[in-house]
Amino acid sequence: xxxxxxxxxxxxxxxxxxxxxxxxxxxxxxxxxxxxxxxxxxxxxxxxxxxxxxxxxxxxxxxxxxxxxxxxxxxxxxxxxxxxxxxxxxxxxxxxxxxxxxxxxxxxxxxxxxxxxxxxxxxxxxxxxxxxxxxxxxxxxxxxxxxxxxxxxxxxxxxxxxxxxxxxxxxxxxxxxxxxxxxxxxxxxxxxxxxxxxxxxxxxxxxxxxxxxxxxxxxxxxxxxxxxxxxxxxxxxxxxxxxxxxxxxxxxxxxxxxxxxxxxxxxxxxxxxxxxxxxxxxxxxxxxxxxxxxxxxxxxxxxxxxxxxxxxxxxxxxxxxxxxxxxxxxxxxxxxxxxxxxxxxxxxxxxxxxxxxxxxxxxxxxxxxxxxxxxxxxxxxxxxxxxxxxxxxxxxxxxxxxxxxxxxxxxxxxxxxxxxxxxxxxxxxxxxxxxxxxxxxxxxxxxxxxxxxxxxxxxxxxxxxxxxxxxxxxxxxxxxxxxxxxxxxxxxxxxxxxxxxxxxxxxxxxxxxxxxxxxxxxxxxxxxxxxxxxxxxxxxxxxxxxxxxxxxxxxxxxxxxxxxxxxxxxxxxxxxxxxxxxxxxxxxxxxxxxxxxxxxxxxxxxxxxxxxxxxxxxxxxxxxxxxxxxxxxxxxxxxxxxxxxxxxxxxxxxxxxxxxxxxxxxxxxxxxxxxxxxxxxxxxxxxxxxxxxxxxxxxxxxxxx
Amino acid sequence: xxxxxxxxxxxxxxxxxxxxxxxxxxxxxxxxxxxxxxxxxxxxxxxxxxxxxxxxxxxxxxxxxxxxxxxxxxxxxxxxxxxxxxxxxxxxxxxxxxxxxxxxxxxxxxxxxxxxxxxxxxxxxxxxxxxxxxxxxxxxxxxxxxxxxx
Numbered sequence: 001x002x003x004x005x006x007x008x009x010x011x012x013x014x015x016x017x018x019x020x021x022x023x024x025x026x027x028x029x030x031x032x033x034x035x036x037x038x039x040x041x042x043x044x045x046x047x048x049x050x051x052x053x054x055x056x057x058x059x060x061x062x063x064x065x066x067x068x069x070x071x072x073x074x075x076x077x078x079x080x081x082x083x084x085x086x087x088x089x090x091x092x093x094x095x096x097x098x099x100x101x102x103x104x105x106x107x108x109x110x111x112x113x114x115x116x117x118x119x120x121x122x123x124x125x126x127x128x129x130x131x132x133x134x135x136x137x138x139x140x141x142x143x144x145x146x147x148x149x150x151x152x153x154x155x156x157x158x159x160x161x162x163x164x165x166x167x168x169x170x171x172x173x174x175x176x177x178x179x180x181x182x183x184x185x186x187x188x189x190x191x192x193x194x195x196x197x198x199x200x201x202x203x204x205x206x207x208x209x210x211x212x213x214x215x216x217x218x219x220x221x222x223x224x225x226x227x228x229x230x231x232x233x234x235x236x237x238x239x240x241x242x243x244x245x246x247x248x249x250x251x252x253x254x255x256x257x258x259x260x261x262x263x264x265x266x267x268x269x270x271x272x273x274x275x276x277x278x279x280x281x282x283x284x285x286x287x288x289x290x291x292x293x294x295x296x297x298x299x300x301x302x303x304x305x306x307x308x309x310x311x312x313x314x315x316x317x318x319x320x321x322x323x324x325x326x327x328x329x330x331x332x333x334x335x336x337x338x339x340x341x342x343x344x345x346x347x348x349x350x351x352x353x354x355x356x357x358x359x360x361x362x363x364x365x366x367x368x369x370x371x372x373x374x375x376x377x378x379x380x381x382x383x384x385x386x387x388x389x390x391x392x393x394x395x396x397x398x399x400x401x402x403x404x405x406x407x408x409x410x411x412x413x414x415x416x417x418x419x420x421x422x423x424x425x426x427x428x429x430x431x432x433x434x435x436x437x438x439x440x441x442x443x444x445x446x447x448x449x450x451x452x453x454x455x456x457x458x459x460x461x462x463x464x465x466x467x468x469x470x471x472x473x474x475x476x477x478x479x480x481x482x483x484x485x486x487x488x489x490x491x492x493x494x495x496x497x498x499x500x501x502x503x504x505x506x507x508x509x510x511x512x513x514x515x516x517x518x519x520x521x522x523x524x525x526x527x528x529x530x531x532x533x534x535x536x537x538x539x540x541x542x543x544x545x546x547x548x549x550x551x552x553x554x555x556x557x558x559x560x561x562x563x564x565x566x567x568x569x570x571x572x573x574x575x576x577x578x579x580x581x582x583x584x585x586x587x588x589x590x591x592x593x594x595x596x597x598x599x600x601x602x603x604x605x606x607x608x609x610x611x612x613x614x615x616x617x618x619x620x621x622x623x624x625x626x627x628x629x630x631x632x633x634x635x636x637x638x639x640x641x642x643x644x645x646x647x648x649x650x651x652x653x654x655x656x657x658x659x660x661x662x663x664x665x666x667x668x669x670x671x672x673x674x675x676x677x678x679x680x681x682x683x684x685x686x687x688x689x690x691x692x693x694x695x696x697x698x699x700x701x702x703x704x705x
Numbered sequence: 706x707x708x709x710x711x712x713x714x715x716x717x718x719x720x721x722x723x724x725x726x727x728x729x730x731x732x733x734x735x736x737x738x739x740x741x742x743x744x745x746x747x748x749x750x751x752x753x754x755x756x757x758x759x760x761x762x763x764x765x766x767x768x769x770x771x772x773x774x775x776x777x778x779x780x781x782x783x784x785x786x787x788x789x790x791x792x793x794x795x796x797x798x799x800x801x802x803x804x805x806x807x808x809x810x811x812x813x814x815x816x817x818x819x820x821x822x823x824x825x826x827x828x829x830x831x832x833x834x835x836x837x838x839x840x841x842x843x844x845x846x847x848x849x850x851x852x853x854x855x
Contacts, residue, residue: 029731031841041841043726050730170719175843182717182844198748198755200719208754270753576721588726591736636748636755 006033006511008454010416010434011044011051012579013108014174017511018045020435020457027052027435027457032175035510042173043577047588048435052461054587056655057417058430059462068411069402069424071653076427078465078473084427086477088410089121092382098122099346100380104129104366105387109442110467111363112338114387117471119341120483125349125381128363132394136680137290139359140303143542143552144311146533148360151324152310153446154288156180158320160281161190164288165216165306170200171574172291190277194219196571197599197643198636207274211264213569213641213686214296214559219271220305221556222260225252226275227312232282234314241527242311244540244552251553263558265638282313284320297687300680301554311538317524324522324530325445331516334499336441336451339492341483347378358548359681367395367673367683373404383410387467388431390419393581393647396669396683399624414470417582423652430464432456437466438489441496444512447519451502452512453493468492550679560687561640567621567689568604568642572665581647584662585655595662597632599643600692605633608694615695618642618663620670621688627663628695642692707768707787709825710850711839713761717846720745720759724838724847731826731837738812740764740823741838761847763838764789764810764823772802772811780820790824 002023009016009030017033018041027049032040051057061081066072076084092100103118105111107128115126130138138149145151156162157180170178185191185204193205196213211219227233228249238245257275261268278285287309293299315321328335347354350368353361373381384405392398398420405411405424413422414429422428431437439454456466465473468489475484486492493504506513522530533539541552562568574580575593583589598616600608610616612633619626627649637643649664669688676683720743728740741763748755770789773781780795781802791802791811798818803811811820826836834840839847 038845039840040843040845041723041727042721042843043723046723046726046730046841170721173721173843178719179844186716200721202755203748203757204719205754576719576723587736588729592722592725634748 005455005457009045011048016175022458025458033511037175040175044579047586050586050588052433052435058428062428064426082473082477085412096380096382100382102381103385104389106389110439116339116341116483119343120480122344124344124346127366129389129394131365131367132294132683133292136293136300136682137303139680140300140307143545144307145538146531152322153325154286155320155323157183159184159286160284162286163192165194167288167291168199168201171576173576196638196641209266213638215264217298217302218260218263218556221255222257222271225255226257232279233312237314242538248540283315285313294682295686297684300677317522326449326520327445328515330520333515336496336500349381358544365681370401370404370673373407382408384408385412386421387414390421392420396666396672400673418652418654429470432460432464432466436460449515450512562689566691568692569640570668570688570690571641571643571686572646575645578647584647585658590657596645596648597630599632599634599637601637601639602633602635604639610694615697617693617695619691620668622670625667628697629663708852712848712850714846715759717844718759719844721843723843727837727841735816737815738821771805775801775805788825788827791820793819796820
């Protein structure tokens with residue numbers, strides 16, 4: 001039987017809208033939702049079929065029989081697997097209290113459900129991957145605007161100038177955003193790109209600054225100086241909505257473009273020319289405040305500087321600028337219901353809220369659990385449930401993480417794939433792929449907010465279950481039916497939609513329900529109340545930071561040089577073909593890019609005797625991790641840095657295509673689990689130095705027969 | 706008379722290799738053969754920005770194809786609209802077509818030993834749809850051009 005469903009892609013966390021065709025429970029075609037993306041889909045999106053058909057993913061529950069990480073498993077039924085997890089969770093609750101269980105996920109629109117589960121169980125310890133992603137940006141936005149990173153969205157299509165500090169958007173591949181940017185460029189808009197290396201985003205840019213690693217903040221300060229000096233800011237907007245501008249003017253005086261040029265290894269005249277362009281293009285200049293800005297020890301302040309630049313442009317709540325995403329209420333409509341359970345009033349196990357008071361308590365900070373787990377302060381953690389989250393791939397120094405995980409009596413991995421954490425865990429609960437599972441309905445805020453959901457295109461081909469089914473079944477065994485009362489998805493959807501007046505049939509036509517026919521803008525003269533800071537204004541000086549002994553305007557400190565000759569700063573990034581470690585074993589995608597390489601600057605390579613294609617040995621600073629990969633020698637990476645693509649160097653034998661392929665950046669980041677940004681909360685993922693030398697494996701001699 | 710061409714707008718192309726995968730998945734090809742390819746030249750400074758040239762290559766569907774007459778089983782066929790395709794029933798996998806082609810376009814499918822190449826997704830075209838690589842191009846950089854005689 002032929003079938004066509006609208007759904008949401010699950011190959012990366014962009015979650016593009018898709019339409020999927022199938023025949024007799026076999027996927028025949030996936031494309032971008034024609035109403036939103038006009039069919040456009042990336043390589044990863046199409047490779048969803050390959051993931052689904054892949055036999056190198058868990059196909060039924062697996063219970064560990066050997067030592068942790070030894071890869072010895074026995075197959076189990078779902079009943080046995082649910083009993084295994086529920087019985088252990090009951091024992092742990094009895095012996096150590098419910099707070100001794102952590103649940104981590106990647107985050108995303110369905111995290112309410114995971115959060116509700118762990119809260120209903122009695123633990124406050126929900127966390128997500130954001131400490132290695134957007135936390136610095138999130139906290140930067142909170143400190144200035146009083147709203148988190150998602151408190152603003154960007155109308156790139158109508159902008160005149162987009163400025164990206166290290167945000168390689170054409171590798172991150174948010175399809176709608178990419179097309180908006182290309183449309184903007186076709187309409188004569190400008191794109192300025194700042195990075196330590198050239199990327200596809202830089203190739204499309206009209207201006208490119210190849211900066212010294214760790215100097216984004218310096219460049220932003222130099223730009224702020226010149227913007228203020230030339231008067232290229234919106235005085236009315238500042239007068240009306242902003243406090244602390246005078247303090248900014250005093251602070252910025254010493255940070256001239258000439259100074260910034262020197263710190264960043266760029267030309268002063270290029271900074272001046274750039275600011276002149278801003279002067280012409282404002283207010284429709286968007287400084288993207290960063291996405292994965294968990295990079296340098298001052299990334300939080302770099303992000304604050306980009307937020308401040310947007311404020312100076314006065315680009316808020318306008319076409320071609322930043323806008324406040326609207327929800328159902330802003331369209332005069334009732335919102336959907338979501339599964340929810342209040343957070344238990346217990347201290348968090350990661351210290352957020354009591355030891356560290358200035359951070360958003362929502363998901364806390366995952367990396368702060370480990371040291372607390374090792375010292376059992378404020379209490380022991382005895383179980384970690386990873387919901388499609390792989391801390392061993394996403395966070396630095398997995399061997400250090402294992403010291404903490406070894407204190408647990410239960411490690412659970414819920415995932416569609418084997419993950420490095422899953423391979424080390426006690427039980428794998430295999431989740432159906434996004435093509436085989438339904439999800440709750442979610443609201444997508446925007447200028448035209450929508451309701452949407454993921455619908456299964458086919459029935460699961462293996463003995464797998466959706467996360468919703470998994471949490472509901474566990475909840476039943478643990479007596480948490482009050483939070484998870486729904487027996488079927490249809491019941492859940494009907495309950496979610498009840499206040500809205502919509503029915504499931506309203507999704508049939510386009511796959512989503514539009515809550516407004518036209519873009520909703522607030523009156524720019526009446527934005528009072530939109531900035532949730534203590535003063536209700538945009539605050540350049542944040543009381544919250546001051547009271548935690550943190551400066552709001554931090555003097556720039558130049559980044560460290562390599563501690564030794566032969567060492568380089570390790571920079572990681574993405575490619576358009578892979579979603580971090582999630583897809584490196586995908587049959588279709590691994591064929592395109594089976595391994596990563598190490599980018600080495602031409603002059604440095606010459607000194608090391610390396611030419612492109614040579615194998616190089618890369619070692620962590622304590623030499624506890626080594627990997628050998630091919631070198632890519634290029635002028636287009638800063639001489640202090642070496643670059644590699646994240647997601648490789650995996651050690652899961654069952655994943656034959658990615659097993660030991662390439663280099664793992666996180667395994668090279670020895671000690672970096674405990675070095676993080678005290679102001680922003682992010683992990684400093686670009687503060688590790690590694691040894692690089694030509695490998696002896698380049699030999700042409702043959703000593704055996 | 707040749708009717709169709711695939712055009713790449715290199716200003717929009719981001720070399721994401723989506724087209725290659727859309728094609729492979731649509732044709733259910735195993736590891737090995739690709740029927741189209743995106744390639745990039747090394748970065749070169751142009752006006753202060755390192756740039757590259759991106760090209761899309763696939764079967765040219767020649768007006769006067771060399772692969773058609775050389776095929777011993779008449780498996781290589783040129784349609785009225787110029788599309789050159791391989792009749793999989795007739796193909797014996799001798800790969801004479803590949804040797805005859807100046808660009809060595811036909812490749813062998815390791816699953817069945819037969820030759821495969823771009824057929825412009827003629828089944829999709831005949832159904833009023835566009836080829837897979839164009840339909841799903843991430844940035845709408847690939848376009849189907851219908852040629853007109855002057």
